[in-house]
Amino acid sequence: MSTPTVGVLALQGDVREHFAALAAAGAHTCAVRRPEELAAVDGLVVPGGESTTISKLAVAFGLMEPLRERVRAGMPAYGSCAGMILLADKILDASPVSAGGQEQETVGGIDMIVRRNAFGRQNESFEAPLDVKGVEGGPVEGVFIRAPWVESTGERAETLAVHDGHTVAVRQDALLATSFHPELTGDHRVHAMFVEMVRAAAA
Numbered sequence: 576m577s578t579p580t581v582g583v584l585a586l587q588g589d590v591r592e593h594f595a596a597l598a599a600a601g602a603h604t605c606a607v608r609r610p611e612e613l614a615a616v617d618g619l620v621v622p623g624g625e626s627t628t629i630s631k632l633a634v635a636f637g638l639m640e641p642l643r644e645r646v647r648a649g650m651p652a653y654g655s656c657a658g659m660i661l662l663a664d665k666i667l668d669a670s671p672v673s674a675g676g677q678e679q680e681t682v683g684g685i686d687m688i689v690r691r692n693a694f695g696r697q698n699e700s701f702e703a704p705l706d707v708k709g710v711e712g713g714p715v716e717g718v719f720i721r722a723p724w725v726e727s728t729g730e731r732a733e734t735l736a737v738h739d740g741h742t743v744a745v746r747q748d749a750l751l752a753t754s755f756h757p758e759l760t761g762d763h764r765v766h767a768m769f770v771e772m773v774r775a776a777a778a
């Protein structure tokens with residue numbers, strides 16, 4: 576397969592920016608809002624945004640179970656920021672009140688515990704250069720916006736990047752997650768790595 580089709584979960588969040596980055600990285604792209612659209616993609620990006628909203632909409636659109644099934648069946652998926660939270664097997668909330676006291680559902684797939692909003696609030700957003708394992712050609716500019724960090728990982732999850740002692744990028748088999756937003760930088764190397772993962776899974 577030379578040009579894989581990578582969907583972007585288009586319920587909420589920075590969907591357009593992921594389309595642009597994926598296209599620049601050599602993928603066909605399409606929006607995923609319905610189970611039929613999910614069934615047609617070779618891989619999926621879960622964008623940054625608000626993970627509680629994305630999660631609620633995924634349930635409302637009848638997508639949560641199909642998402643879990645495809646991830647279990649080995650579909651490559653990449654989550655940035657809120658997307659990282661959605662791909663975590665377990666979530667901790669820095670401010671439990673913001674979750675409305677309700678358990679937040681995730682798609683899961685990566686054996687990790689992710690702490691939401693761990694790097695602080697909107698006005699504590701920041702950028703930092705990161706060495707990301709698997710990305711050649713120098714550091715990636717990490718854009719962190721109300722970003723989560725990975726509190727702990729299970730045996731099968733590999734840490735790809737660390738900032739300030741906290742894991743901020745993880746890969747487990749065909750699943751990739753970053754606390755930061757490479758789709759906002761114009762540097763498409765992380766998306767290129769994911770598109771390669773999609774190609775490899777389909778080969």
Ligand SMILES: NC(=O)CC[C@H](N)C(=O)O
Nearest residue numbers: 623624625626656657721
């Ligand atoms: N930039 C982001 O995606 C922020 C994620 C957001 N704090 C959440 O918990 O969903």
